[in-house]
Amino acid sequence: MLPPEPPPLPALTRAEAELIDRYLDAVDLLGRINPAVHGDTYRRLRAAQALVAKAVALRDALEVMHRRGETEVHATTLARALRVLDGERRTARVGLPPPSDDA
Template identity: 50%
Template sequence: MFPEGPKIPALTEAESKVVDAYVAVLKRLGDANPTQTTGTYTALRAAQALVSETRALRDALTLMFERQEKEIHVRTMAKAMQSLDCERFLPRLGPPDDGASPDVS
């Protein structure tokens, strides 16, 4: 048998696309963070992919709106993101916690 993972709340198809797209944006944003990478090429590729991911998020939100899903149910979306372990992206979104000061020229 498979181990039972966290339970993801029931989402509409459009809500599910929003969550998936938002998670992808978080990942790409962390990859593009200049305080979390050592190479410009890696950050450039992440930034280029971020454009596509944000378009997907926009399209998912547009789909929700077109389907008359005018409200975002914050608690449900938060539970879905917690179930998908979105907190793992948070450390990469800001500066490192190691106390390193930024380069000064």
């Protein structure tokens, strides 16, 4: 049995889609760097190094939007797009994990 189809992405401008993609790239790397999650320093170092380039790409996406006159961020629409793209799970990795009994 196949998993259910995700809802369709809302209509986005090319710049908005780029913003969402670059934002999620950065979030994924921040999730790898998260010091509250068990892991090794080398993996975190590599993610931090990659984050620099992703932050530049995120800035560039916002600059394109601004230059094109897209002065408002349509948060409701972009939040729907993030949910379709598994943004809730991906952004949750950036936060603190639930407390454990030994903490």
